[in-house]
Amino acid sequence: MNQNAxxxxxxxxxxxxxxxxxxxxxxxxxxxxxxxxxxxxNSPGAKxxxxxxxxxxxxxxxxxxxxxxxxxxxxxxxxxxxxxERFFYLLLDDTDIVTGRYLKKIPQACxxxxxxxxxxxxxxxxxxxxxxxxxxxxxERVCRACTEKTNVPTIPAYMYALTREKRLPxxxxxxxxxxxxxxxxxxxxxxxxxxxxxxALEDGCEIYPLLQSAGIRTVGEIGRCTTFAEYQxxxxxxxxxxxxxxxxxxxxxxxxxxxIPFIELTRLYRLDKIRNQxxxxxxxxxxxxxxxxxxxxxxxxxxxxxxxxxxxKIAVGECLNADSFELALALTxxxxxxxxxxxxxxxxxxxxxxxxxxxxxxxxxxxxxSPSMLNYRCEDEPDAVIGNDAMYYxxxxxxxxxxxxxxxxxxxxxxxxxxxxxxxxxGVKP
Amino acid sequence: xxxxxxxxxxxxxDDSGACAVLYELGxxxxxxxxxxxxxxxxxxxxxxxxxxxxxxxxAGLRDMDAILGRDKLLIDKLCQITEQIPAEFTxxxxxxxxxxxxxxxxxLGRMAEKRTGxxxxxxxxxxxxxxxxxxxxxxYAVFDRFAAEQYPTKKNKVGILGATPLDTGFTRAAxxxxxxxxxxxxxxxxxxxxxxxxxxxxxxxxxxLAPSGMKTAKLLHERFxxxxxxxxxxxxxxxxxxxxxGIGDKRILIVHQQYAANHLRETLxxxxxxxxxxxxxxxATWFKFDPAYANENDFRIRTEQDFRDAAKQYDLIIADKMxxxxxxxxxxxxxxxxxxxxxxxxxxxx
Numbered sequence: 001m002n003q004n005a006x007x008x009x010x011x012x013x014x015x016x017x018x019x020x021x022x023x024x025x026x027x028x029x030x031x032x033x034x035x036x037x038x039x040x041x042n043s044p045g046a047k048x049x050x051x052x053x054x055x056x057x058x059x060x061x062x063x064x065x066x067x068x069x070x071x072x073x074x075x076x077x078x079x080x081x082x083x084x085e086r087f088f089y090l091l092l093d094d095t096d097i098v099t100g101r102y103l104k105k106i107p108q109a110c111x112x113x114x115x116x117x118x119x120x121x122x123x124x125x126x127x128x129x130x131x132x133x134x135x136x137x138x139x140e141r142v143c144r145a146c147t148e149k150t151n152v153p154t155i156p157a158y159m160y161a162l163t164r165e166k167r168l169p170x171x172x173x174x175x176x177x178x179x180x181x182x183x184x185x186x187x188x189x190x191x192x193x194x195x196x197x198x199x200a201l202e203d204g205c206e207i208y209p210l211l212q213s214a215g216i217r218t219v220g221e222i223g224r225c226t227t228f229a230e231y232q233x234x235x236x237x238x239x240x241x242x243x244x245x246x247x248x249x250x251x252x253x254x255x256x257x258x259x260i261p262f263i264e265l266t267r268l269y270r271l272d273k274i275r276n277q278x279x280x281x282x283x284x285x286x287x288x289x290x291x292x293x294x295x296x297x298x299x300x301x302x303x304x305x306x307x308x309x310x311x312x313k314i315a316v317g318e319c320l321n322a323d324s325f326e327l328a329l330a331l332t333x334x335x336x337x338x339x340x341x342x343x344x345x346x347x348x349x350x351x352x353x354x355x356x357x358x359x360x361x362x363x364x365x366x367x368x369x370s371p372s373m374l375n376y377r378c379e380d381e382p383d384a385v386i387g388n389d390a391m392y393y394x395x396x397x398x399x400x401x402x403x404x405x406x407x408x409x410x411x412x413x414x415x416x417x418x419x420x421x422x423x424x425x426x427g428v429k430p
Numbered sequence: 431x432x433x434x435x436x437x438x439x440x441x442x443x444d445d446s447g448a449c450a451v452l453y454e455l456g457x458x459x460x461x462x463x464x465x466x467x468x469x470x471x472x473x474x475x476x477x478x479x480x481x482x483x484x485x486x487x488x489a490g491l492r493d494m495d496a497i498l499g500r501d502k503l504l505i506d507k508l509c510q511i512t513e514q515i516p517a518e519f520t521x522x523x524x525x526x527x528x529x530x531x532x533x534x535x536x537x538l539g540r541m542a543e544k545r546t547g548x549x550x551x552x553x554x555x556x557x558x559x560x561x562x563x564x565x566x567x568x569x570y571a572v573f574d575r576f577a578a579e580q581y582p583t584k585k586n587k588v589g590i591l592g593a594t595p596l597d598t599g600f601t602r603a604a605x606x607x608x609x610x611x612x613x614x615x616x617x618x619x620x621x622x623x624x625x626x627x628x629x630x631x632x633x634x635x636x637x638x639l640a641p642s643g644m645k646t647a648k649l650l651h652e653r654f655x656x657x658x659x660x661x662x663x664x665x666x667x668x669x670x671x672x673x674x675x676g677i678g679d680k681r682i683l684i685v686h687q688q689y690a691a692n693h694l695r696e697t698l699x700x701x702x703x704x705x706x707x708x709x710x711x712x713x714a715t716w717f718k719f720d721p722a723y724a725n726e727n728d729f730r731i732r733t734e735q736d737f738r739d740a741a742k743q744y745d746l747i748i749a750d751k752m753x754x755x756x757x758x759x760x761x762x763x764x765x766x767x768x769x770x771x772x773x774x775x776x777x778x779x780x
Contacts, residue, residue: 031487031507034472036480068526070443070467070557074474089435093558109434116436134530161464162493371487372514
């Protein structure tokens with residue numbers, strides 16, 4: 001009996017290729033460990049923006065969760081964030097599920113919950129779960145019936161944990177849902193939207209002044225909309241910038257319905273790649289961005305940190321605002337070493353893994369979801385860690401969760417990362 | 431609409447109750463779900479998740495696994511784990527997904543036993559019922575399976591059933607047994623493992639803290655003639671507040687699981703500390719309600735409206751503070767009687 005946590009080195013994994021991913025790194029091929037390190041990942045509504053909280057990104061909306069009680073249990077965690085007045089539940093019993101009779105109750109439930117709202121909601125989001133995934137419920141149709149009965153726009157949100165590894169997983173579908181109430185209107189050439197996150201970018205991000213320098217006066221983000229009118233104004237954008245691939249489907253839908261084209265960017269932590277990405281964006285917009293100062297500031301922050309602390313060993317998790325493998329690659333290129341990564345290998349980030357393997361073939365890669373992580377014991381403590389999961393595994397090592405709601409991006413993301421790491425190394429608690 | 435919750439969040443479901451019983455027994459517990467149910471259990475309903483390690487996993491079902499009924503894949507995954515983690519048994523806990531596709535749990539159990547060589551117990555919960563139903567099933571299944579042998583009875587050994595954190599809020603047996611004076615006290619499933627269940631017949635008496643333990647207490651009585659008594663735990667903080675608030679001459683409603691509510695009533699009535707005696711004390715519960723243990727005016731609450739209507743008739747309500755959301759205009763007094771299965775960690779602070 002092997003009682004060690006499973007890992008594979010970056011070198012071994014790159015040599016095997018993505019098509020030969022070991023079963024231990026493929027969550028469809030093993031039981032899933034809801035590690036205390038990663039509960040926010042494994043439980044769609046537990047922490048951060050899961051489907052339930054994300055569905056309420058539309059200002060003034062309320063949610064009706066139509067599901068067995070077990071699916072909505074942990075929604076109480078969101079009460080502390082001020083959502084207690086915005087969640088309602090239509091609980092299903094076994095007879096409901098067998099007969100499907102609950103579908104007829106939903107419009108009436110919507111009407112009743114409106115009576116409980118102190119101010120009329122802008123929209124009702126109906127969240128459904130694995131039960132309806134299996135029953136093949138046509139929730140679009142049910143939502144139309146609700147809209148007819150209440151005159152309040154009603155849309156579905158699909159919390160289908162069963163389809164998490166599909167082409168359109170729940171977090172991609174909910175991104176489409178939250179923009180689905182936008183209606184076509186005349187586009188404003190000086191407006192654009194940032195899609196990708198449910199909260200806004202960190203205020204100091206250089207993308208705002210860079211876009212301004214390109215003549216963009218209005219940058220719309222759903223995380224900054226405080227009223228339904230502000231939300232509706234998002235459809236005036238001339239183009240969308242997609243900062244997270246999970247928003248691609250939403251952007252495609254907006255392109256088809258509203259005629260808003262999109263450009264896709266990636267959140268990166270390698271400065272030369274960030275610069276290259278901005279250069280390409282500038283080309284697409286017909287401008288040349290002057291990003292030298294931002295680049296220089298970020299570079300100096302990295303160099304200062306490295307000079308101060310030397311070539312630290314930094315372990316990287318996946319519960320953070322970054323792609324674990326791209327961040328590990330960036331750290332390695334900056335002169336640090338990454339002994340361990342706790343992450344999920346996918347087709348998209350395998351390219352980073354291959355580059356990392358060339359520089360750091362001995363980096364050990366663990367899967368947070370593997371049951372063998374119950375046996376994880378660190379034999380060689382790193383000097384610092386990044387990610388809430390990594391902090392869980394290394395409680396006595398300086399670290400940052402780097403999973404704040406204000407989203408880091410671009411050069412500013414790099415600067416923030418090293419400033420926070422510096423503070424952690426000095427003993428400041430995150 | 432009876433099944434609509436406009437002020438409350440759902441209570442702890444049956445799968446959480448089953449997992450609470452199995453948590454410390456040394457088995458490998460598999461929640462037969464896609465990941466969300468396990469996340470709810472581990473991330474919310476199981477306060478021990480951050481204190482005590484347990485081999486509790488999600489089956490990680492995907493849509494095609496469910497649609498095609500890939501039971502073999504589930505058992506393959508289970509076998510894989512038994513090669514990585516030592517365990518005395520395996521357990522499969524149901525959720526809405528296997529309920530929808532009508533999974534044959536008994537067949538799953540047989541397949542698991544054959545492949546792993548370990549006893550397998552199956553708990554056919556479906557996520558639509560409350561925690562006490564799942565805890566009852568789990569207690570019964572493990573005791574029925576493992577408490578088979580008759581050991582010599584130890585005169586001063588007590589066994590406790592129903593002491594899950596969802597009932598008491600406690601994650602340590604010492605907190606449950608505080609103030610009890612016996613040579614040996616075992617809180618089944620709390621700081622104790624499968625071996626204590628195997629030796630359940632050593633107990634001279636079983637204390638039943640919650641209705642979820644009653645069916646198993648009766649099983650032990652039938653099997654070993656072990657007597658049982660209902661003896662729930664009432665937090666000292668609640669009694670203290672009752673003293674401070676004063677209960678004399680009031681119409682009082684106590685809301686909790688039935689045994690806990692009854693016990694508080696019995697504690698309040700005959701004590702001189704609480705004189706003058708209240709005009710009336712009624713007990714109500716959202717959970718299992720057995721008329722055999724109810725007074726004439728006790729009742730079961732099924733909907734928020736039931737509770738709204740009932741609240742009007744009382745001067746003092748002793749209940750989890752979460753219920754206060756249902757009656758924001760209630761003018762009477764309120765004492766928080768936390769119930770983990772209702773408010774989870776939110777209710778812990780009085």
